[in-house]
Amino acid sequence: MRKLFYEDIHITHFKAVVLSCEKPDSTTGKDMYRVLLDATAFFPEEGGQSADIGTIDGREVLDVQIKNDLIYHFMKEPIAAGKTVECHVDWAQRFDFMQQHSGEHILSGIVHERFGYNNVGFHLSPREVTLDFDGPIESEQLRDIELAANRVIWLNLPIEISYPEKEELATLTYRSKIEIDGQVRIVTIPGVDVCACCAPHVEATGQIGMIKIVNAQNYKGGMRLTIVCGQRALSDYREKLDSVTTIAQSMSVKQNQVIDAFNKLKAETQALNEKANDLQAKCLAMLLDTLPIPSESEHAVLFTNISDNIAIRNAVNNLTGQYEGYCAIFWGCDGDYRFIAGSKHADCNLLAQQFRAQLGAKCGGNALMIQGSAAATSKNILAVFSSFQTA
Numbered sequence: 001m002r003k004l005f006y007e008d009i010h011i012t013h014f015k016a017v018v019l020s021c022e023k024p025d026s027t028t029g030k031d032m033y034r035v036l037l038d039a040t041a042f043f044p045e046e047g048g049q050s051a052d053i054g055t056i057d058g059r060e061v062l063d064v065q066i067k068n069d070l071i072y073h074f075m076k077e078p079i080a081a082g083k084t085v086e087c088h089v090d091w092a093q094r095f096d097f098m099q100q101h102s103g104e105h106i107l108s109g110i111v112h113e114r115f116g117y118n119n120v121g122f123h124l125s126p127r128e129v130t131l132d133f134d135g136p137i138e139s140e141q142l143r144d145i146e147l148a149a150n151r152v153i154w155l156n157l158p159i160e161i162s163y164p165e166k167e168e169l170a171t172l173t174y175r176s177k178i179e180i181d182g183q184v185r186i187v188t189i190p191g192v193d194v195c196a197c198c199a200p201h202v203e204a205t206g207q208i209g210m211i212k213i214v215n216a217q218n219y220k221g222g223m224r225l226t227i228v229c230g231q232r233a234l235s236d237y238r239e240k241l242d243s244v245t246t247i248a249q250s251m252s253v254k255q256n257q258v259i260d261a262f263n264k265l266k267a268e269t270q271a272l273n274e275k276a277n278d279l280q281a282k283c284l285a286m287l288l289d290t291l292p293i294p295s296e297s298e299h300a301v302l303f304t305n306i307s308d309n310i311a312i313r314n315a316v317n318n319l320t321g322q323y324e325g326y327c328a329i330f331w332g333c334d335g336d337y338r339f340i341a342g343s344k345h346a347d348c349n350l351l352a353q354q355f356r357a358q359l360g361a362k363c364g365g366n367a368l369m370i371q372g373s374a375a376a377t378s379k380n381i382l383a384v385f386s387s388f389q390t391a
Contacts, residue, residue: 001070002039005052006185009098009200011041012054012089021078032062032074040064041089044071047198048122049097054089069182093126094200099230100129102159102189102201103211106149107131107227109193112175114145117222119175129229134222142216142225149211152192156206160188209233281311284329288315298325299385303378307331312340316369320344326351326385334377342369358384 004011016037024031035056044066045051051064056073063074079085101124108119111133121132137145163183164172174186175195187197189205202208212233215226228236244255253261284306291300300323306312312329319327320342328341341351348370355361355372359380363372374381 001037003071004039004041005043005200009094009203012091012094014039014041014087015084016040016087018079018081018083018085020081023078030063030074032076033078035073035075035079036070037073037085037087040071040073041087042071042073043094043097043200049101049124049199050126052089052097053093054087056087057083057085095202096126096231097124098200098202099208100124100227100232101197101199102205103149103208103227103229104129104131105187105189105193105195105197105201106152106205106208107145107211107213107225108133108175109189109195110145110148110152111137112193114141120222121224129227129232131225131227132219132222133225136218136221137216137223139216142213146211146213152189153205153208153210156204157190157192158204159201160190161201162186162188212236277308277311280306280308281314284308284311284315288319291319294322294324297323299323300325300327301382301385302329303337304329304331305333307338309340313369316340316342320368328385330374330378330381336373336375337378337381338371338373339363340369340371344368354384 004014016039019036019038020034021036022034024033037056042052042054042061042064043049044064046066052061054061056075057079059075059077059079061073061075065072065074104119104122104124108131111117112119115133115135115137117133117135117137119131120134121130123130163185169184169186172186173194175193176197184196185198186194187201188194207230209230210233211227211229213225213227214236217224244258247262248255248258251258251261251265284304287302287304287306291297291302294300300319312331316327316329321344323343324345326341326343326346326348328339330337330339332338341348343351347367348365349367352361352363352365352370352372355363355370355374359374359376361372361374361376363370363374365371
């Protein structure tokens, strides 16, 4: 089978002969026909990279896989063996993948040179690109690496593909030096990276456009980076610029003042919340005075619009020292309540059982206190308490 993507990465339209078309095999989990061509420009899923997409005779190619050096195209409809077909590879995705993968090589080469770390995991899909390194990298170091990677792009260095003979390969220093059956394909960015790789790449680093690290997290003792290159980097910038512009306009500040304005607003909001919570606590204390005195009622049940969870929990704790039965505060609206209930003398787990059985409540806790929600009316809730007998 000819692998046209190695002969010329720009081949997107080609003719091929269908060698075989196998029926769907339920054991593989793929409800698709498996088509084998005598030549293909479709790069299969390999080396952490998702497969090319496109069409064969106008029918969508849903997946491309390689097995025993044969490339299979998975399709919903069959194509007759022996037929010559017109094939089309989606260039937009192909070029996008080449930008991302070549950008990954630059970053991995720089990290390996500076820190000696290996790229131990790589994932490239239409949605994201992640790189896993086997060592930690500080945030300032990542900024330096990112700048160095973009400088490689600005130099527009050639990306060279070679197939060294076995003797030459044994003396060559390159990344991904693992046992590979057959010919090893080496991708070289002069002075930056030498790596064994099976995937298509751009012809020069300038075609990558730019590299941006958009996320970094500790991962299995090392570091996982999420990157965007080329068109993805431009799209990412546009999306974030639109967000910053909208926020700046809504806050009536310049874009470079957004962070300061946000921090000021956050502090003001926190202060207002503290005042509001203090007022809610005071209002709640006033409402508690409307409850029947402990000598007249076994239980204390209050319905309110106050929603300060801390104030409510504190109030329930105080009430449990006064009443022999259950003390509960419900907040929300009739038919949709949240609640906290407690007792120092009765088992709240039993109350929770009744709430679940009679009100369909969702709740949990322990013998001293429970909390949850109930889509029930105040009348139905009070009926549970009036009929409930404490031990």
